[in-house]
Amino acid sequence: MxxxxxxxxxxxxxxxxxxxxxxxxxxxxxxxxxxxxxxxxxxxxxxxxxxxxxxxxxxxxxxxxxxxxxxxxxxxxxxxxxxxxxxxxxEKLDVTLPGREVKIGRLHPSTQQLRRVLAILAEMGFQVYTSREVETDEMNFQMLNFAPHHPAREMQDSFYVEAEGREDNPILMRTHTSPGQIRAMREASATNPQNPPPIRIALPGMCFRYEQITARSEIQFNQVEGLAVGKGITFADLKGTLTDFVRRMFGQDARVRFRASYFPFTETSAEMDVECFVCGGKGCQVCKNSGWLEILGCGMVHPNVLQNGGYDPKIYSGFAWGMGPERQLMLRNKINDIRYFWGNDVRFLEQF
Amino acid sequence: MKLPISWLKDFIDLDGLTVEDIARKLTLAGLEVDEILYAGLPMPTYSAGEKHEFKTNGIAWDKEKIVVAEIREVKAHPNADKLTLLDLFDGQQEQVVLTGAPNIFHLKGAGKLEKPIKVAYAKEGSTLYDGHAEGQVLMTLKRAKIRGVDSYSMVCSEKELGITDESDGIIILDDDAPVGTPLADYIGDAVLDISILPNMARNANVIGIARELAALTGRELRADNRPQTVDGPSSTVNGPSVNDLVEIEITNSELNPRFVAGLIRNVEIKPSPYQIQRRLKLAGVRAINNIVDATNYAMIELGEPLHAFDYDILKERAGDKKIKIITRTAQEGEELVTLDGMKRKLTAMNVLVCDEKGSLSLAGVMGGSESEVYDASKEVLDAVGVEVKAGEMPQGKITSRGKSTVNVLLEGAAWNFINIRRTAKQHNLPSEASFRFSRGVHPALAEIGVKRGLQYMAAWANGSIAPGLVDTYPLKPKDSVVDVTSQDVKRLLGIDLTLEQISELLTRLEFKCEVMSNKLQVTAPAHRMDIDEGVVGLADVLEEVARSYGYDKIPTTTMSDSLPPQVGNPVHEWEEHLRDLLVAIGLQEVVTYRMTSPERESRVVTHNEYVRIANPIAPERSVLRQSLLASVLEVVEKNAKAESIAMFEVGSIFEPVKNDLPNEPRRLAIVMTGARIASAWDVKDSPKFDFYDMKGRIELLLAGLRYTDIVYTESESTYQLHPGKSAEVKVNGQVVGVFGELHPLAKEKYEFSDAPIIVAEFDLEKLRGLNPSYGITPVSEFPPMYEDIAIILDESVAASAVEALIRQTGGKTVTDVRLFDVYRDEKIGAGKKSLAYSLTYQAEKTLTDADAAAIRNKIVKRLENTIGAKLRS
Missing domain, CATH: 1.20.1270 (Substrate Binding Domain Of Dnak; Chain:A; Domain 2)
Known part of the structure; x- marks a missing residue:
């Protein structure tokens, strides 16, 4: 067994x-x-x-x-x-085959840049103020201290809208978002004409200039302006606030400088440069070998503009500045043709 | 403006400052230097990693190799007719140099020259621009044999030395040029190309820049020691007074506040000294002859445009009478032939300089060439007019008729800057003169300018100046006086300065300052027209304080004023939320032009009235858009080759209001077309986007906006949509948008791909104004039950009606009704369809089969009774 x-x-x-x-x-x-x-x-x-x-x-x-x-x-x-x-x-795969494309939505690069700018400004206490794109000569120029035939008007060639009987106050496409400064100041001062409230606003929007459409110039472009009005606001405050802003935009190490400049609606006026972030100031194509990039124009609000907005320039003061989101994107991304923005080719848009 | 450093040094000591230092100071003070052009002076070299500051161009001249030399003899070349051989002395030794220069050729074979000719001599190994190449090409001078003669050096032209872009001969230096001296030490220069801001027109001249530099560096403006007197008699001032010969009548002092004229007799027309020519050329002005050059040189130096008349012609026209210059506005329709030969039709706004015979020139803009002036046997000079292209300097003109000496009446005037601006624009005549006059030239400069011009003519043309000036000055500008306090400076600039410190900063810019007990009284200098009075004047002066103090020295502070009330911007915030939702549902945002044409929009929608652009850039950009959808469709058309497109735009359209500002309502447009799923190596023939893809996204969008009362009905849109594949969207009973497939006939008008074009447009004014419904459906702890039912019913019954009945009958226990199949075939019968629904039952208890059956039966019965549906077995 x-x-x-x-x-x-x-x-x-x-x-x-x-x-x-x-x-x-x-x-x-x-x-x-x-x-x-x-x-x-x-x-x-x-x-x-x-x-x-x-x-x-x-x-x-x-x-x-x-x-x-x-x-x-x-x-x-x-x-x-x-x-x-x-x-x-x-079950072994060819890992080199391409991944499946996911179709996603995106914001236009200009909107993305506008949001970056406005988000920083919001944190700094500047609220968004929007206003119309078609304006009167009065709001676009006269109230902003551009007299008729003033040389500064040549800096902003305009598109006019057909209208009769308005020789003194024609209708035009706004050349900057600054008419919003007047509208905002008037709205605010109307609430308390004797003691109008302080203002801190950001004015984004599309602006229009009579230009040929080329790689360097466009008939429309976005602008963001900032405006602060109140008591005791100084040029030193302008420098401090804008330096803070620019460092939030371009990095805490960004070197900046202020150059004297001219805008009809500000005085003391300045141009603000940031050290070229492409070459670090060594000189390159983007900064045209100057080492600096011109990124915004600024200045103390002109007494006439304050007056036109309902703020007594003997008591109130303020500063304003303006900049171009498309220009910022062009500098940052080395975009050499401004026509990409309104060309809306998806091959461009999908890169943002 | 282009400013040679050597010229600047006539007025200010710049020792110890590099060209870059100067450029930096000017740039920071608002006189932005765009480029530095080197014409001889040493250029800065940057080691790797070192920072550049300015765009630079040009060449430096080697001090060893490029020197002043003198030609002592001009010989013929033994083997070449067109070349000459020069015997030349370079300060150390004799050299033989070959040249083909046309301006020396006439001396060929002349032998020993009585008076040597001073030239710029470059030795072997020099780096120069190639004189024969197109544009500026650097080359190094090498030894060569030309037609049997050894060539190792050359006599240079302006092009070769980088002074001008073109030249037609060698440079012939002034007689006093020091032989053997390095050329760079003698005439080496650098040119600053400066952008002049509209409020800094006062600086568009050499003295203006020197004055700014003096303020910025704290140095003295060098005493202007040129003779400036017209008081005679002296060696250059003699003869009868101009006041005895000429009188001036100003008819409108607002338009012509001042008119000054001086006379110089027997000027000999010839080239200006080379130093003068070279400076003019570096400043961008062509050198013409000593008379034209004198007016241009004085203008660039001082900022006052001058106008030279041939005195003899004026005298001839006046006959026996005293010459009378009259300034007046033109008659409407009056004509003037300007120097360029154009007959100009004038308007009553244009100002003319006339004599009693008629008009002589378009004031401040361009000289006239009326036939009687031209037909005269003498000369007419004009340094003011002549069209220039943007950025160029004016080219004086002389119509020589062979006479070597002339008598010149020199005009210096002040004009209303707005009037000049309008006139220059009206006749499309930009010039250096109108550039300056249209930005404001202070009347004080008229006198200084004429004196300076006469002195230069006397110096360069051997003329004799008539004593005195005819000076009519009916409208003296008021001095601007502004009070400034330390508190003002603190309040607006944020710096603490004493009155003395403020005074020091302003005095540097030639303001007159008087320190009073608690304020500073400031008077603007005579050359400035940009300083106002009162509160504006204060701002004007404070800007000067800031510039003089240095923007870089002002501290950076944060605002101490209280924050404004927080009102936000609900409309903007809502639109940003909308954009986020649109992106989340897979749509690409686009931003398009506001300007379009009715024709472009009419492919999809027709509007009769538009906001029209009075000065369109092109016919296809002649109106403001009335359809956002039309704009997005154009983008889709441009991207027609893309496999799949799903895009949107949020923006304004423009509804015309007669002779007033248009309405600018906001719209949302969406277009989808092409593949629903991206193709890949294992995904072929993706289905195309259709009506329901759009509807699904609209449902998500509206849900995201917290809207629940939504109804889709047949569309009555103005857009050309497929009648059977389009719908209106009603939220809370209000039509807010429309969507559907583009009508095949509309689609044909575009160059689209084959796939259907699915579009949507929403009125954001309406969509935004609706009441959202907030709140959620609680998620139950109890298990849901799922059940499918299929019913057969008439085609005519809308799916939405069936679903509504199911929901209504099922009550709150039926928490979801999802249509999962639509089916038609012969068995069901013609005119019938089968709809299959998946129902979800949910209650706050565990449901039994019996519970579900009870509800189902109720629903089926209701469907049978109400719409004649049959349960499909």
């Missing part, structure tokens, strides 16, 4: 060794450790054995059973591992 058990064990282990798949394993299990397997038959035939044989055969049969079951368990794991390895091998 012991020989028979050894044979059973040998045969079973031998047949197990060649098995590689789950189905054969299931069949082996039934054939070798199943109820009607030769081994189980041995257990079933226990009663027929002599009293002396029983413990010996019993122990041997148990040993074989444990051996077979343990071998089976190992085999099951091995088959599973082999199957997994095979399927992993088969």
């Amino acid at each position: 012991l020989d028979k058990l050894n044979e059973i064990e040998k045969a079973a282990l031998e047949s197990l060794s060649s098995i590689t798949d789950q189905a054969a394993l299931d069949a082996w299990r039934i054939a070798n450790v199943g109820r009607s397997s030769p081994l189980m038959q041995v257990f079933a035939g226990f009663g027929k054995l002599s009293k002396e044989e029983r413990p010996v055969v019993g122990a041997a049969a148990n040993r074989v059973k444990v051996a077979l079951e343990s071998a089976l368990e190992q085999k099951v794991q091995a088959v599973k591992n082999a199957a997994l390895a095979k399927s992993l091998e088969e």
